[in-house]
Structures are given as structure tokens and as C-alpha cells.
Amino acid sequence: MTARLVGRLDTPAAAEVTQEIQPLLDHAGSTIVLDCSEMSYISSSGLRIFLTIRKAASAAGGHVVIQGLSNEIRQVFMMTGFLQLFEIK
Amino acid sequence: MAEHSRLDPHAEAILEEYRAQRPVFEKMQVTIPARVRALLDEAGVVVASVESRVKEEESLAGKLELKGAKYASLSDITDIFGMRIITFYTDDVDKVASAVDRLFEVDWENSVDKRKLLEVDSFGYLSLHYICRDSEFPYRFEVQMRTILQHAWANMNHDTGYKSGVEVPVEYKRNMNRLAGMLELVDEQFSRIRTEINDYRRQVQSLVASGRLEEVPLDGDSYRSFLQLxxxxxxxxxxxxxxxxxxxxxxxxxxxxxxxxxxxxxxxxxxxxxxxxxxxxxxxxxxxxxxxxxxxxxxxxxxxxxxxxxxxxxxxxxxxxxxxxxxxxxxxxxxxxxxxxxxxxxxxxxxxxxxx
Structure with missing residues (x-):
């Protein structure tokens, strides 16, 4: 299952996304692809959403692949230690 | 219902009793292995498998045809329900035996430790067989305990040695027994390696706990212990x-x-x-x-x-x-x-x- 994240994943957007990720969590036992090629910003709230999806996938025997990370967002993943938590393509 | 014309009336009566009592044996097959598994889990003994079966009518009829006179009634036949517990390590056979002894009443007179029957200069089938009784059921049953390598050898030996119904040449038997000797050595080595690894882990944990980190080589076990700090x-x-x-x-x-x-x-x-x-x-x-x-x-x-x-x-x-x-x-x-x-x-x- 693939989810496309577009624009800024800041705190207000994260609240909205939290409501919308349920279909992903329902498929947590499979491979979940998070397409970030059109995501321009991520805040801590956005990182927490990624973490929620990862935990659900891990518990259900699935895994999460992130693709299309911009350099700026990749840097956020690196400085927080999140880079090692996901398979990043 | 199958008729076994080759059986005498006494054997036929035992077979009839078997048919009537089969539900009891089927209940044993549900209850008894589950109790064994639960105790082994509780004791932290990991086994390769716990297998069980109720003897089929044809198989019992064959047994009765050969030696029916030996049995006064169905209660004298101890392998109608049978269980086999396969361990990874030879040391664990004794642990499993101890668990079986705790759970059931063992009929020591009829139980056999085939590991001790072999002469010092011979190799072959190694297995521990207990005849047991559970207070919940009227019939005794057999529990075989052996390692996965002993199990493999016994299966291969049975499959190629007896199935054909033809007497096999001495050379073949000798080769199978040579393999049994080799597998006995392999079993011993596996147990020895496990003991050494456990000793090493304890030593590493002790060194880590005492802070003597410079004496501990960096490897998966030692690093895992280190992370606990x-x-x-x-x-x-x-x-x-x-x-x-x-x-x-x-x-x-x-x-x-x-x-x-x-x-x-x-x-x-x-x-x-x-x-x-x-x-x-x-x-x-x-x-x-x-x-x-x-x-x-x-x-x-x-x-x-x-x-x-x-x-x-x-x-x-x-x-x-x-x-x-x-x-x-x-x-x-x-x-x-x-x-x-x-x-x-x-x-x-x-x-x-x-x-x-």
C-alpha cells in the first residue's frame, strides 16, 4: 500500500494526517510505502506519525519503506537518529 | 467394521475393546501432549517437536496376530497411545524425562533406557522409553524421548531396514551402526558447544557487571550484555x-x-x-x-x-x-x-x- 505525502507535514497537518492513516494501519502487516517526493517539510509531529506507522507495521509483521526524501528532510531524519528506523529508497 | 479373519477370538475381543475405547485414547492425545508442552515451556526447555498418535486398528491387529496371547486385555498393551518428544540436545533428553516423571506415574519395570543397553563396543538405537500412567485415564501409554539426530537415524534405519520386509545384508547394518556412532559423537559435540557458549556468556556478563570491559572482546553476546548497562x-x-x-x-x-x-x-x-x-x-x-x-x-x-x-x-x-x-x-x-x-x-x- 502506498501513501503519498504532499506539502508541509507540520503540526496542524499532522493532526489531519493522523485521522487519515487508518487505512495504512489496517494494512500494517504488508509493505507500506510512504512516498515523500512531494513533501517539503516535516516537524516533530510528522516524525511521530512515521513512528506510529512503523510501530504498527512492526507489530503486524510488515515493514515501512520511505521513498523520495528530499535532502532537507533526509537531514532531519539523520539529526534525530530516525534514518536508521526505516528502509529509505 | 473391519473383520480380521486371521485373528483368534481372544485377539478379536481385544480389538473390539479397542474400538469401543478409541475415544478415550483420542482424548489422551489431546490432553497429554498439551500438559507436556506446558511444563516444558514453564521449565524453559526448548524441544524440536512433540509428536503423538493413537495406534491404528490395522497396526494393532498386526501386533495381536503376532503376539496376541501375551496380552490378557487392552490394558496390557502400553503403546495404543504413544508420544515422542524430540530434543535438540542430548542433555535435554534427561530434562524432558524428568518433566515426564513429574507429570505422570512412570512404570519403571517396563520403561527402558536404550541408551544404556548398548555394549561399550556397539552403536545403534539410542532412545529413552517410559511407560506412563495418568490418573485421569485408565490406560498406560508410551513416551519416547530422543534427540533430533537419534530420531533421524532411527527413522532412516526403520525406513530402509524394515519396511521392505527383506532381511538386509550385514554390511548395511554395520554401515548404519557406524553412522549411529558418528551421530552420537555429533550429539555430544553439540551439547558441549552449547555448554561452552553458556559458560562464555556467563563469563562476559560477569566481566561486564564488574566493569572489566577492556577484557571483554567485542561480539554479539558481549555487546548485548553491555547494552543492558x-x-x-x-x-x-x-x-x-x-x-x-x-x-x-x-x-x-x-x-x-x-x-x-x-x-x-x-x-x-x-x-x-x-x-x-x-x-x-x-x-x-x-x-x-x-x-x-x-x-x-x-x-x-x-x-x-x-x-x-x-x-x-x-x-x-x-x-x-x-x-x-x-x-x-x-x-x-x-x-x-x-x-x-x-x-x-x-x-x-x-x-x-x-x-x-
Missing amino acids: RPFDPLNRRIASVNQAEIQEVTLMPFLAVFKALGLKTLGDVAGLISKYGEPAYQIACYQMGLTDLDIVASSVGPQNLCLAYLLKKGGGRAGIRMMLDTLNGPSEGNDTMAEYILAQAEDFSFMHTKD
Whole structure:
């Protein structure tokens, strides 16, 4: 299952996304692809959403692949230690 | 209902009793293996399998045809319900036997330790057979206990030796017995290796607990024990304090490969890395996160920054950082970009301008 994240994943957007990720969590036992090629910003709230999806996938025997990370967002993943938590393509 | 014309009336009566009592044996097959599994789980004894079966009518009829006169009634036949417990290690056969002894009343007169029946100069079938009774059921049953290698040998021997119904040549029997001797040695070696590994783990845990880290080689077991001391927590807490961030716990086992690639040989070397590069690792975090509002970090950030600081200070350059990121995250071109990003910042890190 693939989810496309577009624009800024800041705190207000994260609240909205939290409501919308349920279909992903329902498929947590499979491979979940998070397409970030059109995501321009991520805040801590956005990182927490990624973490929620990862935990659900891990518990259900699935895994999460992130693709299309911009350099700026990749840097956020690196400085927080999140880079090692996901398979990043 | 099948008629067995070859059976005499006495054997036919036993067979009739078997038909009537079969539900009892089927209930035994549900209840008894489950109780064995539960006790083994509780005792932490890992076994390869617990198999069970109720003897089929045809098989019982064959037995009665051969030696029906030996049995007064169905109760005299002890293998109508049978269970086989296969262990990985030869030492565990005795542990399993002890569990069976605790759960059931063992009929010692009719139980056989075939491991002790063989002469010193002969090799062959090794297995422990107990005849047991459970107070819940009126019939005795057989429990066979053996290792997975003994099981393999017994199956191969049975399959090729008896199935054909033809007497096999002596040379074949000799070869099978040679294999039995070899497998006995292999079983012993497996047990010995397990004992040595457990001894090593205990020794490592003791050295780690006593702080003699420089004496402990860096490997999977020792590093796992080391992590129980939570050696990266102080650094992670310091890094988190930059933005009052929460720390998300993640496994730090993947860093073992990086530490080894950096040439660290003992746990003392890892402790030395934390002690010597803790401040530079913190400086990297301050520089990167200080002007952000990121208030969540993974517990991997501490060891990650330690490795980065070490590589930067030792002149590991782009190739070194790329190696580290490839090892932790899997190879990707994005790791090259991150290596460039770190190198571009390095000039601004104050620790890069101080001598060791």
C-alpha cells in the first residue's frame, strides 16, 4: 500500500494526517510505502506519525519503506537518529 | 467394521475393546501432549517437536496376530497411545524425562533406557522409553524421548531396514551402526558447544557487571550484555536536552558492525569511545538541532553522533561516513549526500579545531 505525502507535514497537518492513516494501519502487516517526493517539510509531529506507522507495521509483521526524501528532510531524519528506523529508497 | 479373519477370538475381543475405547485414547492425545508442552515451556526447555498418535486398528491387529496371547486385555498393551518428544540436545533428553516423571506415574519395570543397553563396543538405537500412567485415564501409554539426530537415524534405519520386509545384508547394518556412532559423537559435540557458549556468556556478563570491559572482546553476546548497562543513555539524555526532546527507544545492535568497522576490539574500546567522543557527539547534535524545534530523537542518535565524531576527527572523510551510513541504513546514494552534508558542517564543529 502506498501513501503519498504532499506539502508541509507540520503540526496542524499532522493532526489531519493522523485521522487519515487508518487505512495504512489496517494494512500494517504488508509493505507500506510512504512516498515523500512531494513533501517539503516535516516537524516533530510528522516524525511521530512515521513512528506510529512503523510501530504498527512492526507489530503486524510488515515493514515501512520511505521513498523520495528530499535532502532537507533526509537531514532531519539523520539529526534525530530516525534514518536508521526505516528502509529509505 | 473391519473383520480380521486371521485373528483368534481372544485377539478379536481385544480389538473390539479397542474400538469401543478409541475415544478415550483420542482424548489422551489431546490432553497429554498439551500438559507436556506446558511444563516444558514453564521449565524453559526448548524441544524440536512433540509428536503423538493413537495406534491404528490395522497396526494393532498386526501386533495381536503376532503376539496376541501375551496380552490378557487392552490394558496390557502400553503403546495404543504413544508420544515422542524430540530434543535438540542430548542433555535435554534427561530434562524432558524428568518433566515426564513429574507429570505422570512412570512404570519403571517396563520403561527402558536404550541408551544404556548398548555394549561399550556397539552403536545403534539410542532412545529413552517410559511407560506412563495418568490418573485421569485408565490406560498406560508410551513416551519416547530422543534427540533430533537419534530420531533421524532411527527413522532412516526403520525406513530402509524394515519396511521392505527383506532381511538386509550385514554390511548395511554395520554401515548404519557406524553412522549411529558418528551421530552420537555429533550429539555430544553439540551439547558441549552449547555448554561452552553458556559458560562464555556467563563469563562476559560477569566481566561486564564488574566493569572489566577492556577484557571483554567485542561480539554479539558481549555487546548485548553491555547494552543492558545502557551505556549511551547519558549522552542521549544530554542530546535530548538541547530541545527538551523525548527519546524514542530503538535497538542499538546495528552499531556493533560499525564499531567493529572502526577497529574497536573490546567493550573497553566502546566505553573509551563514549568517554572520549561524548562531548564532540553532543556538539554535533547542538549544531544540527539547536536552531530547530525538533523535540523527538531516537536513542540511536547518541551512538550515531559518536561514530560521526570519531570519523571526522580521525580523517575518515566521505568514504568513512558513507561506510557508516551504508552499514546502518543499507547502501544508497542518499548516504553519500548525507556524508557531504556532515563534512560541510565539520569546519564549524569546535572539536575539529582542538587537539586530541
